[in-house]
Amino acid sequence: MELFTAHSLRLMILEILFILGAYLVGSISAAIITCKLLGLPDPRTQGSNNPGATNVLRIGGKKAAAITLVGDMLKGLVPLLIGKFIGLDPTTQAAIGVAAFLGHLYPIFFGFQGGKGVATTMGVLVALSWPVGLSVICTWLFIAYGLKISSLAALVSILLAPVYMYLLESNLHWLYATIFLSALLIWRHRSNIKQLLQGTESKIGKP
Numbered sequence: 001m002e003l004f005t006a007h008s009l010r011l012m013i014l015e016i017l018f019i020l021g022a023y024l025v026g027s028i029s030a031a032i033i034t035c036k037l038l039g040l041p042d043p044r045t046q047g048s049n050n051p052g053a054t055n056v057l058r059i060g061g062k063k064a065a066a067i068t069l070v071g072d073m074l075k076g077l078v079p080l081l082i083g084k085f086i087g088l089d090p091t092t093q094a095a096i097g098v099a100a101f102l103g104h105l106y107p108i109f110f111g112f113q114g115g116k117g118v119a120t121t122m123g124v125l126v127a128l129s130w131p132v133g134l135s136v137i138c139t140w141l142f143i144a145y146g147l148k149i150s151s152l153a154a155l156v157s158i159l160l161a162p163v164y165m166y167l168l169e170s171n172l173h174w175l176y177a178t179i180f181l182s183a184l185l186i187w188r189h190r191s192n193i194k195q196l197l198q199g200t201e202s203k204i205g206k207p
Helices: 002-026 030-037 053-060 062-085 090-105 118-128 130-147 150-168 172-188 190-198
Strands: none
Touching: 002 062, 002 090, 030 053, 030 062, 053 062, 062 090, 062 118, 090 118, 090 172, 118 130, 118 150, 118 172, 130 150, 150 172, 150 190, 172 190
16 A cells, blocks of 8 residues: 555656646747747737747748747647656646646746747647647648638637547547637637637738
8 A cells, every 4th residue: 555655646746747847848939939049029029929930920931930830839749748658647648738738828938928829739639649630730721721811720720629539539638628728729819809800810921
């Protein structure tokens, strides 16, 4: 019993450390760091004032946007893959994904002023279930390519994410995490939703 208790305590500490670590990794803003390294304006003060790949595209071009996109996706992908590799349970995996996502939205290193979390969510979903993540990415690409509106592509793909998770996976913890991510993402896009309804939302690459 003592050995079991000691093992359980070590496991609990490991899980907590992973969740906290995922939040700290998520708090590293790829947009702000990329813009600083490339001599670009702070994305929080230009364009839509959002430290994300779409806004970086507006102020810095495709190269800066691509670096930001990859960086934001890796924040959600890497902590989860490591957690899965060492055998953490599905509940902890879901918590790690949510923590990385919250780190991006509310980064401790940047005054809790982060991005909207689309790329980080995609990284999380790919790590949880690559068929689900790929489905979400393909949905985003299809709409973004056709309509050239990043926020609309994000909203539709994220709305469908729980559906994909329900249809392609049987893990309820992952499904609940996906629903939470989707709900918070929609809330973070409330200004974009208003602009879409008014017909004033900007297109990809436009101011």
